[in-house]
Amino acid sequence: MQIGVGYAYELHAAAAGDGTVTVAWQTGLSGPETLRVSTRAAGSADWSAPEAIATGGANPSELDVQATADGATLVSWWGLSYRRGFVHRPAGSATWGRTEYVPSDETFNSTVVPRLESDGRVTAFWEFESGNLKTATRAVDGTWSQARTLVEKSRAFAFWNPDTAQDGSLAIMWTTLDGDLWSLVRSNGVWHKPVHVGQVEFHTEGSVAAGTDGRAVAVWDKELGMTSDYYRINQVWTTATGAARPATPAKRRDYVGDDGFPDLYARGTNGSLVVYQGNAAGKVSVTADGGTWPQTSTLIPFGDLDGDGANDTLTTNAA
Template sequence: MALKKRRPKTAAVALAATVAAVSLGTTLPSAAAGYTASAGPWSTAVALTGADGQQTLIDVQLAGDGTAFALWRDKAARATGWDFQTAVRPAGSATWSAPHTLATGRDKNSAAVLAVSADGRAVVTWLDGSGADGSLVALAAGWNPATAAWSAPATLAAWDGLDMSAPRLAAAADGTFTAVWDQGDGYRNYDVRTATLAPGDRAWSAPRTLGSTATGSIWSLDLAVAPGGAATAVWDELNRFTDEHTVSTATRASAQATASDAARAPGRSRARGGGRSRTGSAPAPLAAPGRPAHPCPGRSRPARPRPVRPSAALSISCSQTRRLPARGS
């Protein structure tokens, strides 16, 4: 990247003006002068977890009303598995709740996703089950500010195939949550699916398909939702026979509207060998030796490897657009 070079004369004039302003006591802009007061001092650090065991942070989110949510993995001392735990700090309070366990029996790389709404609601989703026996399920638990409690985990979506991604979540201002995920056979047949949770509902809507591919897999997937409920899902399809990537998108006008059919975004990119994807993210690390895994992070483990063409076998590297760690149940 070429560096911009400031002209010496211009730099000297700018420096002289700055020195003169300081020397003469020129008043700083009100925004800068009031920064410390408007930002406020930071509180003293406090521990959300105990001193024993191990913890790894997953996410922290701040709802529109000021309620804060923290989500992490916890492995108690001498325990063999990890738990998903969360804590909540109510709006206007400086005190966090005691940790609440959402799920047990996870591993240290299990993925969970947190999303919050403007009115102080929150949803956490994660995967359970296995592709080996067709028991994959995305579970979700919700925080209700009226009762100041988490709901019991409920099914967001189930899949009897080999592979399923942890859903991405986003919320509209009215508290409607939208989820998108992909599911497939672990080789070349995949669907991008979506479901919504309306304010006050306990059950997610029936899933619907946004797009499909029969020549590869979903390389990465993301979701954005506007305050009014308009939504855009974008995903990157990897063609296992040509090693080409195609970016597709589907949109929704409001939380009550039906999503559009998928449309391809302009342009294509290639990723060969351990090369980088269109997003420029570095290739993801492979799973631990001896454990068959989907090549992308956060994927469920297929029961057995599927045959692929040599060119496709060389292109197994994954974008971090999801920003999710590897899954586990």
């Protein structure tokens, strides 16, 4: 079935949980009304007449359409005004709201796509020339939360578009000039510490999918070379981050004293295991004998393996 007439560019669509489908595209025209949207209601075969969306005088690009299970819809785009605009349609409504823009107090912000959450809120991300990736959330009534800084520019080169899970978890990833790939997730309304995912080429582009409890899966391609005709030869790589929070409460690491405070252990030069007893001030004082390990043992600090916020240690025995 034909929806509109003329040329259509950057066609994007999203389906709500009840089967309602919304389509957005750029027409062959130019000017402030080049963006069109049309909707097919659940159980219907008919599309609404294409509706022009005001884009602030700029031809839209990098269109994105999102819909929630209950029918709330978000259409966003990148315009020549160097601001990312969007329109929001609440669940149960057939009317689009006015054109709004991702918060900004400078003349430039990045094209990171805002995310429509399951409750109808919109979480936006923007990158300032001054160097930070910031975020704020728009409530259903249109009010914005206070902006907060998530990532310092000195630690990032390029950000991948974020994703939202059904339980409200949100994941965003970025690369650094050194080729490091990092992930940051929000679960239960709390932003957690960044997680180092692995090494990639700094200009690598990829996608991230958010799962429940802060889990995320990332997919990106790796260039293996070029053909004689200068076509890229790519291989797809994938990795998954662990949960942003442990499934069980974190252990206190209280090895001695039974006082509820975490303790620190180390290996002596003679192979002995020494435990430094922690106290309420966050310091260590009294030492305790932790037994003896073979002198052929090597303790390797390995970071936080189980996501409980405490560093773990890997021990190898040369014997």
